[in-house]
Amino acid sequence: MLKSLKDDWYKDDGAGRTKFVSNGLKYVPLDMKPADLQFLETQKFDTTQIARLLGIPASIMLAAVDGSNLTYSNIEQSWIEFAxxxxAAYTGEIEELFDRLLPRGRYARFDWDSSRRADMSDRYAAYKSALDAQWITTNEVRAREGLPPLVAAPEPQKEAIEQ
Structure with a gap:
């Protein structure tokens, strides 16, 4: 019985043929109604408008932008621009408030470098370049990597010569 219904359904009698089901079976369409499609399109539009209003890249809000081709590089660049x-506009205000609360001579700053960390080989190549140009020290590199400074080896003590 089910096989004959299936065969009737898929029988190729030309385009535009009306299909029907019987014997207690129910037809459930797989497509969406135009109103549902329009609602989804409106939601996508609202999300991208909110993203633009707040200065947030649409990719961060997981909203697809028509005509855009997202790659790892594009997404990384959009995160950098977002930061x-x-x-930076919001955190600047927060930093100023913290500066007022901290004792004189102290200040608070957000660490943007940690959000832009390149992969290890790129970072090490940049550090080597900076060390070779002598505009950064080994201990400054270690601090950026969250490592303690190198302690210089103590100089050997000279024994006092009695005269």
């Missing part, structure tokens, strides 16, 4: 142009 530079959106978050």
């Amino acid at each position: 530079d142009y959106t978050l």
Whole structure:
């Protein structure tokens, strides 16, 4: 019985043929109604508008932008721009408030370098270049990597010569 219904359903009688089901079976369409599609399109539009209003890249809000081709490089660049142009404005205000609360001579700053960490080989190549140009020290590199400074080896003590 089920096999004959299936065969009737898939029988190729040309385009536009009306299909029907019987014997207690129910037809459930797999497509969406135009109103549902329009609602989804509106939601996508709202998300991208909110992203633009707040200065947040649409990719961060997981909203697809028509005509865009997202790659790892594009997403990474959008995160950097988000940090530079959106978050920096908010964090600047927070830093100023902390500066007022801290004792004189102390200040608070957000560490943006940690959010931009390149992969290990790129970081090490940049550190080597900076060390070779002598505009950064080994201990400064270690601090950026969250490592303690190197302690210089103690100089050997000269024995006092009695005269």
